[in-house]
Amino acid sequence: MARDDWGRAEVLAGQAGTVLRRAGIEESYATPLVSAVRARTALHRGDVPAARQQLINAQRLRHLLTYALPYFAVQARIELARVHLALADLAGARTLMREVDELLRRRPGLGNLAEQAQALRARLSKERGYSSSGASALTAAELRLLPLLSTHLSFPEIAEDMFLSRHTIKSQAKSIYRKLGTSTRSQAVTRSRELGLLEG
Amino acid sequence: MGQTVRFQETLRRLAIIDEGFVEDQAGLGLGLAGISALDPKTAALLHVGVSVALGSPAVCLEWSTGRALAAGASEDEIADVLLAIAPVAGLGRVVAAAPEVATALGYDIEAALEEPDDH
Secondary structure (H helix, E strand, O other): OOOOOOHHHHHHHHHHHHHHHOOOOOOOOHHHHHHHHHHHHHHHHHOHHHHHHHHHHHHHHHOOOOOOHHHHHHHHHHHHHHHHHHHOOHHHHHHHHHHHHHHHHHHHOOOOOHHHHHHHHHHHOOOOOOOOOOHOOOOHHHHHHHHOOOOOOHHHHHHHHHOOOHHHHHHHHHHHHHHHOOOHHHHHHHHHHOOOOOOO | OHHHHHHHHHHHHHHOOOOHHHHHHOOOOOOOOOOOOOOOHHHHHHHHHHHHOOOHHHHHHHHHHHHHHOOOHHHHHHHHHHHHHHHHHHHHHHHHHHHHHHHHHOOOOHHEEEOOOOO
């Protein structure tokens, strides 16, 4: 993509997807980066619905990409943020940029990725607009919580499982409901399934 | 039954500050882009500051902080709003708001205080 060879990028992303599928690891940490490339190439050929679908695929698994895998984690988020920006989804792009910044704080020595992040940060800081926070602005922490909302676990039990305070879980749940335009736990789960953020 | 469901739905949506619902049903314009002389980020930071100064409930603080982030404010800028308003709003207001603002920034102060390190 950096060489402006979009056809080649699409072929390579397709091959990567095939490798993941054959290995039975489609639901892995590698998927968000592949989906990000596919989203960018789809956008380049003007296929916005396909780009949005790839963003959802990446979003569903993004929480797997933590600072334990810093290169994957940062690169995937930078590519995804570029797609959100191209789609004029500032809230989504800014959410990803904040996660990139947090990752770089913990893992600063990522070479060229830090420069790419800096360029993206500068570009985002010039954007004066505001788009209200929808599903694309769900944070990695909220995406991590989402599957647990579909279980029978209470908020205190979830908090214990995730080593977080009950207050944080409650606050994250409210934020999820707000971003999904729902007002109950079951509505949030249903909406997440409709969006493809949770398995049906 | 219908009435019961409606009032419950109304209260739930108010309790989480469902923006669409509040705008449509309570007639409150929550948009940040319509303020001509202030850019959305500045307006959103002001919302945070005023929410803190008024002693607003936790959900308001979390909501306004989330909007400031969405408008492009950084975590440092938001934390500095608390410092900036402390002399006029009072230390008590700022201290009370800090954990709620932190939660909206993805920082669990309660959990962090239990940790042996400073993360």
